[in-house]
Amino acid sequence: MSQPDPLRRCIVQLSRLPGVGERTAARYAYWLLRQPPAVAEELGQAILTLSASMTRCSVCCDVAAQDPCRRCADPDRDDGLICVVERPQDITAIERSGEFRGRFHVLDGAISPMEGVGPDQLTVRQLLARLSGGAREVLVATDPDVEGDATALYLARLIKPLGLRVTRLAHGIAVGTELEYADRSSVARALEHRREL
Amino acid sequence: MRLRGLTVTDWRNAARAEVDADARLVVLHGENAQGKTNLLEAVWLLATLRSFREGRASRLIREGAAEARITGELLGQDGPRRLEWRRQPDSRELRIDGQLIHQLGPWFAQLRAVLFCPEHTQIVRGDPEARRAFLDRAAFTARPAHLELVTDYGRVLKQKAALLRERRADPDQLATWDAELVRLGAKLAVRRQQVLDELEGPFAEAHGAIVGAGPAPRLELRGVGAAARDEAEVAGRFAELLARAAPEERRRAQPLCGPHRDDLLLHLEGRDARRFASQGQARALVLALKLAEVEAARRRGQRPLFLLDDLTSELDRGRMERLVRRLDTLPGQVWITTTDPAWLGPLPGEDTALVRVSGGVATRGPAPSRPSGGPLVYEPTSA
Numbered sequence: 001m002s003q004p005d006p007l008r009r010c011i012v013q014l015s016r017l018p019g020v021g022e023r024t025a026a027r028y029a030y031w032l033l034r035q036p037p038a039v040a041e042e043l044g045q046a047i048l049t050l051s052a053s054m055t056r057c058s059v060c061c062d063v064a065a066q067d068p069c070r071r072c073a074d075p076d077r078d079d080g081l082i083c084v085v086e087r088p089q090d091i092t093a094i095e096r097s098g099e100f101r102g103r104f105h106v107l108d109g110a111i112s113p114m115e116g117v118g119p120d121q122l123t124v125r126q127l128l129a130r131l132s133g134g135a136r137e138v139l140v141a142t143d144p145d146v147e148g149d150a151t152a153l154y155l156a157r158l159i160k161p162l163g164l165r166v167t168r169l170a171h172g173i174a175v176g177t178e179l180e181y182a183d184r185s186s187v188a189r190a191l192e193h194r195r196e197l
Numbered sequence: 198m199r200l201r202g203l204t205v206t207d208w209r210n211a212a213r214a215e216v217d218a219d220a221r222l223v224v225l226h227g228e229n230a231q232g233k234t235n236l237l238e239a240v241w242l243l244a245t246l247r248s249f250r251e252g253r254a255s256r257l258i259r260e261g262a263a264e265a266r267i268t269g270e271l272l273g274q275d276g277p278r279r280l281e282w283r284r285q286p287d288s289r290e291l292r293i294d295g296q297l298i299h300q301l302g303p304w305f306a307q308l309r310a311v312l313f314c315p316e317h318t319q320i321v322r323g324d325p326e327a328r329r330a331f332l333d334r335a336a337f338t339a340r341p342a343h344l345e346l347v348t349d350y351g352r353v354l355k356q357k358a359a360l361l362r363e364r365r366a367d368p369d370q371l372a373t374w375d376a377e378l379v380r381l382g383a384k385l386a387v388r389r390q391q392v393l394d395e396l397e398g399p400f401a402e403a404h405g406a407i408v409g410a411g412p413a414p415r416l417e418l419r420g421v422g423a424a425a426r427d428e429a430e431v432a433g434r435f436a437e438l439l440a441r442a443a444p445e446e447r448r449r450a451q452p453l454c455g456p457h458r459d460d461l462l463l464h465l466e467g468r469d470a471r472r473f474a475s476q477g478q479a480r481a482l483v484l485a486l487k488l489a490e491v492e493a494a495r496r497r498g499q500r501p502l503f504l505l506d507d508l509t510s511e512l513d514r515g516r517m518e519r520l521v522r523r524l525d526t527l528p529g530q531v532w533i534t535t536t537d538p539a540w541l542g543p544l545p546g547e548d549t550a551l552v553r554v555s556g557g558v559a560t561r562g563p564a565p566s567r568p569s570g571g572p573l574v575y576e577p578t579s580a
Contacts, residue, residue, distance in 0.1 A: 113356050113374075114355055118363075119367065150353070154370060154373040183302050185345055
C-alpha cells in the first residue's frame with residue numbers, strides 16, 4: 001500500500017462539506033498549505049472543540065455550549081411567546097431582525113411521512129411539555145413549503161385546544177422588493193394572507 | 198407572438214440547426230427521422246421547460262457533447278427578446294437577453310404554446326390521467342401559477358399516502374394532511390373548472406369548423422371537482438367525502454378520493470366519447486380541444502404558439518383543408534411538422550415558411566406559390 005497523501009486526504013474531507021465540490025475543496029487545501037501553520041491549527045481546534053463541547057439545550061432543543069442555552073437562561077426574554085423553527089440556523093434569522101424578544105423552540109425538521117419523519121422524530125413532545133410554563137402564544141415559523149405548512153397546521157391542532165394563541169409567520173413579498181419585481185408565488189402568498197386595514 | 202428564429206446546438210442528435218421561422222405559419226417537412234420533431238420539441242421546451250418525449254438529460258444532450266443549447270429569437274408585444282436554455286448533465290441554465298434568471302415566473306411569461314401530437318388521442322381514449330394532464334396543462338398555459346398548485350397538491354397526496362402506509366397512522370397527523378389536501382384540492386378543482394368554462398364554447402365551435410355541421414360535443418368534469426365554481430363549497434364537499442372514505446382509506450392504505458381521481462367527460466352525439474369515438478373522431482375532438490385552448494387564450498389577450506407534430510395522416514382531405522384554413526385565423530404563430538406538405542392541402546402563400554429538415558439540418562425554401570386557380574406549387578429545395 002502506498003503512503004497516504006495528506007493533501008489528498010484533506011481535499012476529500014473538505015469536499016464532504018455541504019456545497020463544497022472537489023474543486024473548491026482543492027482551493028481551500030492549497031490555500032491552507034500556503035498559510036502559517038497556526039492558521040490550520042486554529043481551524044482544526046475550532047472543529048474539534050465544536051463536536052466535543054456542543055450539546056443540546058434541554059429546554060429549546062437548540063445546539064448550545066451550555067444547558068440551558070444562553071437564550072433560555074436569559075431572564076429578560078418573554079416566556080409567554082415561543083417561536084417554533086425547523087432548524088437552529090432559523091433562530092439566527094429571526095434574532096437578526098431585533099424585533100423578537102420571546103423564546104425559541106427547535107423542531108429539528110418538519111413532518112414528512114415520505115422520509116419517515118413524524119412528530120416522534122421531531123421535538124414536538126418537548127414543545128408541548130414547555131407550554132404549561134406560562135406560554136400565551138406559539139408563533140410557528142416553519143418553512144413556507146408543503147411540509148412546513150402541514151407541520152404548522154399540525155401544531156395548531158395540538159396547541160389551540162390548550163387555550164393558547166397559535167400564529168404563523170407571515171410570508172409574502174420581501175421588504176425592499178417592489179411589487180412589479182416580486183416573484184409569482186410570493187405575490188400569491190401575500191394576496192392570500194392580506195390583512196385588514 | 199412569433200418565434201422568429203430557433204437555433205439548437207448539441208440537441209438530441211443534431212450538432213447544430215438553425216431555423217429561419219419569421220413567418221406566421223412554419224412548416225417543417227422532410228422524411229421520417231430527419232429531426233423535424235426534435236425542432237418542434239425544442240420550441241415546446243422553450244415554452245414549458247418540459248420535453249414531450251423522453252426527457253432524461255442523457256437523451257437531450259448529443260452524445261459526446263458537454264451541454265445542449267436551444268436559443269429562440271422571440272418577437273412579442275414587448276419587442277424582440279432572446280431566450281436561451283442550456284442543459285448540462287445535472288444542471289440547467291436559463292437566460293433572457295443574456296441575463297441569467299433563477300425564477301421561472303419571468304421565463305414562463307415570455308412564451309406560451311399549445312401542443313398537438315398524434316399520441317394526444319389518448320386524451321379522448323386513454324386513462325383519466327391523460328385527461329387530467331390535459332386540463333392541468335391548459336390551466337398552466339392560461340395561468341402559469343397552476344404548476345405550483347399541481348406540484349403542491351401532488352406532494353401532499355404523496356405524504357398522505359406514505360402516512361397511510363404506516364402501521365398506526367397518527368389521527369391528528371392524518372387530519373392535518375387531509376386539511377391541506379382539501380385546501381389545495383378545492384383550489385385545484387376551481388381552477389380546472391375555470392379552464393373548462395373557458396374552453397367549452399371555443400371547443401364546440403372549433404369542432405364544428407373541422408368536421409362540419411352536427412351536434413356540438415360537450416365537456417364535463419366528473420368527481421369531487423364537478424362544477425367547482427366556489428372554493429368554499431368544493432372544500433366542504435371534499436372534506437365530507439374524505440370523512441366518509443376515511444375507514445376505507447385506512448384499510449386499503451391509500452388515498453381514495455380527491456381531484457386527482459376526477460375525470461373529464463367528452464360527450465359526442467350524446468355518447469361517451471371515451472368509449473365510442475373512432476380514431477378519426479378522437480383526432481378531431483383532440484384537435485378541437487387544442488384549437489379551443491388557443492382561442493380561449495386569445496380571449497384572455499394572449500397569443501400562444503400552436504405546435505402540431507406529425508400532421509400527416511391525422512385527418513381526411515376535407516377536414517385537413519378546413520383545419521388549415523382555421524389555423525390561418527389563429528392569433529399566434531403556428532408550427533407544423535409533416536412528412537409531406539402536400540398532405541396539408543392549399544397553404545396560405547403569404548407569410549408561410551416551408552422549412553426542409555434533412556439529416557438534422559433545416560433549410561428554408563421559397564414560400565409556396567399558387568398560380569391563379571391552379572394547384573399549389575412547391576419549389577424544390579436543395580439542402
